[in-house]
Amino acid sequence: MIRKRIRWLSIMLLLGIILLSARLMQLQLFQTESFSKHKINLIEESVAQRTQQLVIDEGRGQFLDRNGKPLTFQEKNVLVLFPFLKRMDWPVEEVARIIHVTPEIIETKIEQAKGPIVFGGKEAFQLSEEQMNEINGLKIQGVFAVTRKFKSGTIPASQLIGITGENTEEFHERYPDRVKGIHQKIGVTGMQEIFDEWLISEEQSKLIYHVDANGGPLFGADVKYLAPANPFYPLNVKTTIDMDIQQALEEVADRYKIEKGGLLLLDIENSQILADVSRPTMKSSDPFSGGADNYMLKALAPGSVFKTVVAAAAMDEGIVDESRMFNCDEGIYGAPAEKPHGMINIKSSIAVSCNRTFADLAKELVVKDPYSLEEYAGKLGLLGDIAWKGNVFHYEEFSQLPVSKGRVFVSDDERKDLNYIAQTGIGQREVRVTPLGLANMMATIARGGEKYMVNAATSIDYQNGTSMFSFPRKKMEGEKITPFTAMKLQQYLRGVVNSPEGTAPYLDTALYPIAGKTGTAQTGKESEGRELYNKWFAGYFPFENPKYALVAVNMDVHIDEGGIYPIFKDSVDAVHKLRE
Template sequence: MQRRRLRVWLVICMVGIMVLVARLAQIQLISTESFSKYGINLLEGSVSQRTQEMVIDNGRGNFLDRSGKPLIYERIPVLILFPFLNYLEWPVEEVASAIGVSEREILESIEGADGPIAFGNPEPYLLSEREMTAINELKIPGVFAVERKYPLSNTQAEQLIGITGENSKLLEERYGEKEFSARTLVGLSGLEESFDEFLVGEGKSKLVYHVDGIGSPLFGINVKYSEPANPFYPINIKTTIDKDLQERAENLVDKHQIENGGLVLLDIESNNILAMVSRPHLNRKNPFGDLGVENQMLKQHIPGSVFKTVVAAAAIDHGLTLPSRTFNCNENIYGKEDPNFQHGELNFTQSFAKSCNRTFADLAKELKAKDAKIIEDYAAKLSLTGSVGWTGTVFHTEKFRQLPDEDFGRVFKNEEARDDNNYVALSAIGQHEVRVTPLAIANMMATIARGGGKQMVRAVESVEYQNGSKVFGFDENKLPGDSISPFTAQKLQKLLREVVVDEEGTGRWFKELPYSVAGKSGTAETGIMKDEKQNHNKWFAGYFPYENPKYALVTVNLGVHSDEGGINPLFADMVKEVYTFDQEN
């Protein structure tokens, strides 16, 4: 009986030892870089216990504006101090003298520190070039003057640029064949996502020293500087954004209390995005928990009367806009008395300026009688139904998209709607199933201002090495497909200008601006009720100066009541800001 018990205990002990050996093998040999369901890197953890380090650069690439100003990170010259200085005699008075602070301030900054610090935290003390040279010439162990990369406190174009995060599964999916730390940042949205292959870190630059169990130097007080072997990295993405214009746009959108919406400003000649603002603000603590991570300027929305520009183009080309023809603008699209608008008999030009619904409903039905796909064809000619962001071949990627978050627009959702006169009438005034993005509307205005030529919209000019040399440049590309003729574009230009100069035009508020404006308003019912009132999308889209077009601008306020949230003041103020910017530059 005793022998049997001994054998049982022996078996249990052997099994236990084997389990322990297997566990140790897993920890020490097998799962060293991805331990447990959380993917913990045990090698990194072991090293971190034996070292203290100060990361100088996280290794991920940066975004620049069109003149080279940083948009995400900036390099700040700072004083780095290591905590082992607390146990040494060192010439603190010389460092204090070099930067013009008291010895006490320096000593107090590292007192009780459990790792290296940047002097002046939380706001680091900025060193001059002379101060950096003076400190480094002292050659004091544990004292360094370096340029450290910090995130900008006031990030611009946050949804356009996007966010990053640690995601080991996504990292493996994208770069399975490459060796990256599991904590490497990857792009999750916006340009951070589309340009991730260029931006992903080659490794951190850091100051490191080794410590024992109580934090004392293990191999003396030598601090090593570690950096990636390739001096050309990290990469910079040079965007088309103008930081000054972007900042002015951000301030104006907030000033006018746009909670859901924003604006797009394009350079007409290059078709580059100069500024793009989306609200609500991005919540970096919970980016995917609300709408903040979505770039509303790239999402499809109901456009309202802005879409009448498409119907106008088709009507011009198909001979439906005779000067002698008039429309009863006391009636709605169904031929009944309109309780809100009594414009009387209007010709085509007056109808566009005053945004008469009846006129464009009638024209759309006449166009449908000729060809049910005419309106969709013209929406495509004005680039409202496809992608307008830059697309092309970049190295091994054939269909590289600068703006992967961009929605496609549409006019009709199905054949039934296309063949129904009531749905056609609603679609003509930008209602029912019509959906477009603010970027596409801005591009439509730029296309008309250029005389009909369609171009892809660029958000990025080039990818550059650290020394400024170009890795890849994004040329100006034409959008595929048919476009409107110069004659039609000229007619539309005059119509858009009439919206502003007509005494009762929907854009008459813009008469006195420093730049002459042409454009179109839009107010769309969303079908969503709030506080027992119908919500609306409010738009104004246009270009300026009218005589010599340079800028296309779209402003939009989404989901507001009809008697609040007007968008005209934002459009007007942005035109003024652009004018001031041009005078200053």
């Protein structure tokens, strides 16, 4: 009986030893970098428990403007101090002399420190190269002058660039073969999300030293600098944004207190986004409180700007020329117009934005071909694959931007209703287009009908600045309007600004000659018992030698508020001052 108990006890002990051994092997051999369903890197976590460290660079790739200026971070030369200095006798007076502070200030900061610190915190002052060399020349262990990357407090074109966040489950769902995901930042919105695979960190750059249980140096005051072994990584994305123009247009939006809406500026020759301003502003502390949406990529009600599409279709199809007259004393249903203009032709109809003209033309076009308005919106680069799309490495049909799909009608039944068609012809009812699409339409007209996809990035670059992949200018597929129609549209859009009857004579005082189209769209919303509108101006400039296409929209404003012309003019003048 005793022998039997001993045998069972021995078996139980043996099983226990086997299970413990298996567990140890799991922890130390098989799942050291990807333990449990949370994919915990045990090596990193064990190092973190017995070290104090200061991250110099989190290792994620960054976004640069078209000239290579950083958009998402700032580099500062700063003084780094380690807390073990409080237990040492070191020449604090020398360091204080170099940075022009008293020794007592430095000593106080070190006494308060529980880990390595950047002297001055987030507001750390910039050390000169001479100060850095002098500090590092002292060779004091625990005192370093380094160049550190700080996340920019205000990121230009913040909604376009997007945000990052830590989400371990999402990281491993996207990248199941990668093990370093426990504290890895990933792109959540915008270009941060779209370009995420090329930007994720391989390894942080940091200053590190080992500590005992009390926080004291474990192996003496020996600080090590750890950095990625590959000097070509992380990769950076060079955007098309012009930092100076972006900031100038941000100032215009703030000056006119745009609460919802924004500005989008394209380089016509290269079809590149130079500035993307969306309001409300995104709060870095709470980005999803209402400011994360990029309204420049959202499909919105355009109002009369859409009449440009109707005019292009009618001229291209031979339905209208300048000899045909329209009764602009009447509204779209025959009742007296609010602003009568008499019998006028297509040129004057665009200048005064006559609703009757475009309601009649839309009905003729849709009766002839139910899909004609969509087709011509595509021919103008307003609808379709607007953002750059193509094959990038293993990605097929990679798209640079999350652009909303626009529309003209929502059902075939609407195409059969003449009242629906009439309202659609003046940009109301269910018509929805993006500011990006409208800017691209204006650029297409300015180029004589040539339509291109819009670029937000020009290349993915190695850390040394050489290109790993470039995004060339690409034509949009499909048919386009005739050069004659494009030429006529150029003349008519100029008349909106410089003709006596035009709706936007205020813009003729801008520093560049402008061509474009106004729009006031009903939104179906109310505030304080009054209807709200989207106010638009979409155009290009200079008229004779077009370089820029610009769209401005002030959303959800009362009819007597939120004037769009001063916003557009000041934006044009800001570009002129920077470029001329």
